[in-house]
Amino acid sequence: MEYVLHVLAMFCLYSILATSFNLLVGFGGLFALSQAALYALGAYATAIGAGTLGLPFPIPLIMSVVVAAVMSALIAIPALRVSGHYLVVVSLALQIIVLQVALNWKGLTGGTDGISGIPQYTFFGIRIDTPGSFLVVAAIAAVACFWVCRRLTRSPFGRALRAMRENEAAAQAVGKNILYMKVTVFAVSAGLAAVAGSLFARYFTYVGADSFTIDETIYILAMVILGGAGNLWGSILGAAILVILPEALKFAPLPVDIADKLRLIAYGLVLMVILRFRPEGLLPEPRGKKAMFVPVDAEGGKGDAEALFEGGAGEPGSVTLEGRALKKTFGGITAISDFSIELKKGRITGLLGPNGAGKTTAFNLLTGFLRPTAGEIRLHGKAIGAKKPHELVGAGVARSFQDLRLFTKMTVIENVVVALPRQSGDSLASVFLRPLKVREEERANAARAMEILRFVELDKKAHETAEDLSYAEEKLLVVARLLATGAEVLLFDEPMSGLDQTTLQEIFPVIRKLAANGKTVCIIEHNLDVIKELCDTVYFLDEGRAMATGTPEALMNDPELAARYFK
Amino acid sequence: MDLLLQLFVNGVINGAHYALLGVGFGLIFATTRIVHFAYGPVFTFAAYVAWGVSGGLGLPIWLGLIAAIACAVGLGLLSYLALYRPLEVNRAPPLAPLIASLGLYIVLENLVGILFGTGVRVVDLDYGIYFLGPVFFTSIHLWQVGSFVILAGGLALFLRRTRYGKAILAMTDDPDMARIIGIDTFKITLLVFAIGSMLSAVPATLILLKDGASTHMGFAAVFMGFVAVIVGGVGSLRGAAAGGMLLGLVESLGLWQIPTEWQQSIAFVVLYAMILIRPEGLFSMARR
Numbered sequence: 001m002e003y004v005l006h007v008l009a010m011f012c013l014y015s016i017l018a019t020s021f022n023l024l025v026g027f028g029g030l031f032a033l034s035q036a037a038l039y040a041l042g043a044y045a046t047a048i049g050a051g052t053l054g055l056p057f058p059i060p061l062i063m064s065v066v067v068a069a070v071m072s073a074l075i076a077i078p079a080l081r082v083s084g085h086y087l088v089v090v091s092l093a094l095q096i097i098v099l100q101v102a103l104n105w106k107g108l109t110g111g112t113d114g115i116s117g118i119p120q121y122t123f124f125g126i127r128i129d130t131p132g133s134f135l136v137v138a139a140i141a142a143v144a145c146f147w148v149c150r151r152l153t154r155s156p157f158g159r160a161l162r163a164m165r166e167n168e169a170a171a172q173a174v175g176k177n178i179l180y181m182k183v184t185v186f187a188v189s190a191g192l193a194a195v196a197g198s199l200f201a202r203y204f205t206y207v208g209a210d211s212f213t214i215d216e217t218i219y220i221l222a223m224v225i226l227g228g229a230g231n232l233w234g235s236i237l238g239a240a241i242l243v244i245l246p247e248a249l250k251f252a253p254l255p256v257d258i259a260d261k262l263r264l265i266a267y268g269l270v271l272m273v274i275l276r277f278r279p280e281g282l283l284p285e286p287r288g289k290k291a292m293f294v295p296v297d298a299e300g301g302k303g304d305a306e307a308l309f310e311g312g313a314g315e316p317g318s319v320t321l322e323g324r325a326l327k328k329t330f331g332g333i334t335a336i337s338d339f340s341i342e343l344k345k346g347r348i349t350g351l352l353g354p355n356g357a358g359k360t361t362a363f364n365l366l367t368g369f370l371r372p373t374a375g376e377i378r379l380h381g382k383a384i385g386a387k388k389p390h391e392l393v394g395a396g397v398a399r400s401f402q403d404l405r406l407f408t409k410m411t412v413i414e415n416v417v418v419a420l421p422r423q424s425g426d427s428l429a430s431v432f433l434r435p436l437k438v439r440e441e442e443r444a445n446a447a448r449a450m451e452i453l454r455f456v457e458l459d460k461k462a463h464e465t466a467e468d469l470s471y472a473e474e475k476l477l478v479v480a481r482l483l484a485t486g487a488e489v490l491l492f493d494e495p496m497s498g499l500d501q502t503t504l505q506e507i508f509p510v511i512r513k514l515a516a517n518g519k520t521v522c523i524i525e526h527n528l529d530v531i532k533e534l535c536d537t538v539y540f541l542d543e544g545r546a547m548a549t550g551t552p553e554a555l556m557n558d559p560e561l562a563a564r565y566f567k
Numbered sequence: 568m569d570l571l572l573q574l575f576v577n578g579v580i581n582g583a584h585y586a587l588l589g590v591g592f593g594l595i596f597a598t599t600r601i602v603h604f605a606y607g608p609v610f611t612f613a614a615y616v617a618w619g620v621s622g623g624l625g626l627p628i629w630l631g632l633i634a635a636i637a638c639a640v641g642l643g644l645l646s647y648l649a650l651y652r653p654l655e656v657n658r659a660p661p662l663a664p665l666i667a668s669l670g671l672y673i674v675l676e677n678l679v680g681i682l683f684g685t686g687v688r689v690v691d692l693d694y695g696i697y698f699l700g701p702v703f704f705t706s707i708h709l710w711q712v713g714s715f716v717i718l719a720g721g722l723a724l725f726l727r728r729t730r731y732g733k734a735i736l737a738m739t740d741d742p743d744m745a746r747i748i749g750i751d752t753f754k755i756t757l758l759v760f761a762i763g764s765m766l767s768a769v770p771a772t773l774i775l776l777k778d779g780a781s782t783h784m785g786f787a788a789v790f791m792g793f794v795a796v797i798v799g800g801v802g803s804l805r806g807a808a809a810g811g812m813l814l815g816l817v818e819s820l821g822l823w824q825i826p827t828e829w830q831q832s833i834a835f836v837v838l839y840a841m842i843l844i845r846p847e848g849l850f851s852m853a854r855r
Contacts, residue, residue, distance in 0.1 A: 078842045093835040104828040261677035271670030
């Protein structure tokens with residue numbers, strides 16, 4: 001009986017480790033290999049706090065959480081600036097250094113001897129010294145941690161996190177602060193792993209470095225992948241299976257060390273087999289309405305999305321966004337050599353030019369995705385050179401991408417909701433401290449998103465997964481998502497390419513109406529008919545500079561430009 | 568001063584070891600974009616096979632080396648064919664091969680333990696000890712540096728001069744383009760796994776002779792190879808070699824001031840600094 005209770009207590013610890021790791025890997029798409037190190041930090045911090053220093057509960061637990069969260073965030077920062085492989089190697093390095101410190105800083109960690117004699121919990125005069133009583137404590141902690149994870153994933157923050165996983169640049173382009181989200185999710189995941197570590201120290205009254213090797217991370221990873229990345233219940237299931245099943249090996253007549261190795265081999269095989277034959281895991285990430293946490297009934301409500309379609313104050317024809325003498329070089333290659341542009345309120349400006357002329361680079365400069373090598377960008381006359389893309393979205397400049405970059409695994413309405421401006425639920429502090437306000441906003445946002453979808457006639461498809469849409473519908477969703485940002489300057493990168501005549505006729509009035517409402521619109525377009533139909537002014541780009549500016553008619557009648565365009 | 572000179576020589580010796588691992592791991596990574604974690608236990612397997620042949624059966628060490636190479640190449644090819652290839656065919660997301668390789672890592676590592684037992688395995692060998700002024704080194708050390716020079720040089724010639732070598736470089740540059748211009752990327756990938764794995768067997772055998780083989784030695788091997796690649800610049804083999812050499816030197820010269828037990832942490836500091844200051848690495852071929 002004691003034995004069964006012990007196994008259940010271990011299941012509680014691992015369900016905390018697996019759900020917290022899932023936050024990072026499954027929801028954030030951030031693949032770090034340091035979960036065992038953070039688990040270790042939690043265990044050692046409690047061992048030192050409660051054992052060496054003799055501090056009362058809950059101070060050691062708080063120490064554990066803070067130490068792990070801070071370490072995790074610190075380690076994450078350099079790796080976040082660059083791509084995923086760097087994160088893998090930096091997190092591996094953290095794993096190594098934590099074990100090095102545990103083994104070598106003898107005064108603090110006891111070196112290879114570890115720290116023993118850590119006091120067990122005592123609550124209300126009851127000493128938690130049996131597997132049974134510890135199971136109660138562990139179960140309470142596991143439920144609390146699961147609640148935190150669930151609250152986080154089913155909040156605007158969690159939605160933005162999934163959007164970031166689907167496409168980082170697109171998440172920035174709808175105004176999400178990527179750095180904040182990454183550092184936060186790293187810290188939360190680490191803090192929860194440290195809770196498990198703290199429990200470990202109290203339960204075994206001993207902490208040693210050999211409990212926290214890289215094998216342990218792979219063990220936890222196997223639980224997440226087996227259960228299903230992006231599904232919290234899956235992690236619980238994965239933990240249950242991988243904690244309980246290997247216990248069967250204990251009854252096989254094998255030498256202990258062989259049995260232990262077979263257990264690890266089994267975890268490895270689970271990982272490989274699952275990825276090969278059922279990569280989504282036993283419980284796949286929910287899709288469609290099941291994935292929604294915004295109340296579906298709120299979608300019918302009267303929203304105030306009209307406000308998002310308005311262009312804000314100012315005279316039509318006044319300059320909103322302008323680039324002056326912009327230059328951009330990559331290494332030795334000049335993409336933009338000397339480009340000036342003025343985008344005007346209530347007007348549709350076209351960027352035209354052959355492939356490689358620098359049109360998309362110009363967009364990247366105007367929206368903060370690239371820094372100009374020289375030149376200046378002004379919004380309403382104020383320089384905005386150093387602003388990040390998500391800050392520019394907040395200031396009123398948003399863009400779409402030529403290759404769409406929808407959040408493909410999310411539903412259509414989620415794609416729109418995530419882009420809505422000023423969501424207090426984007427901040428994790430508000431999610432936990434002001435839940436009522438966040439919920440109220442969510443209801444309003446569901447209604448607004450539905451209104452935007454009605455505007456582009458995608459409301460019937462609201463609960464379909466974005467990757468199941470037709471190409472034309474995907475293009476409409478791109479427009480809807482861009483509108484949802486409420487930005488006054490909208491930059492469309494080839495919104496019409498690949499659409500047939502009928503669909504084009506449907507999109508034209510949408511864009512014209514935006515301009516009529518006072519939005520500043522800029523589009524990159526190859527189709528001359530579209531340019532002629534829509535644009536007030538056209539910039540003809542070639543070789544990184546504006547070759548000509550004028551009305552569509554004037555430009556198209558210029559034989560030299562025609563020769564360049566059709567060369 | 569004598570100490571510093573000795574540390575420098577030790578650094579070159581260890582650097583050559585890391586550089587070879589970096590080049591082997593980096594060749595597979597640069598060409599296929601697979602983070603082949605199982606490179607570590609393949610390295611361990613090779614060392615144990617060399618021990619089995621030369622230590623267990625008492626055959627000459629060059630036979631042990633050949634057996635180690637055969638084993639490593641076999642396991643490398645098997646990793647690709649049985650694990651990574653099906654994932655590619657399934658169009659699995661980019662993280663899938665990485666996670667799967669961790670599974671393979673843990674399977675192979677524990678298989679070594681079951682097949683060969685735990686505990687350190689050594690081969691008794693008479694090797695030369697040399698003094699050059701105040702500096703001490705052995706013939707195994709010489710071989711570590713020599714094998715790096717020969718293999719890295721040979722690989723460089725192979726990549727530049729032969730048709731297959733050029734195909735590998737083309738695929739490193741742009742796999743899709745390579746396919747379009749008619750390169751058989753499947754065949755090239757197999758070739759790259761074979762060469763990369765072969766490159767791990769040589770340092771594995773030499774480490775067996777130098778320090779002995781142990782079950783968990785593969786982790787350090789793949790980690791240092793990976794760090795060498797990142798420090799050197801992803802996609803550049805020259806960078807991986809330079810990165811490995813730099814790691815060896817910094818690690819060894821650091822001992823001048825830092826106690827031995829913290830030696831491994833030095834690599835981490837180099838890595839962290841590199842990612843902060845120059846994330847594209849020493850030699851970057853990334854053009855964006």
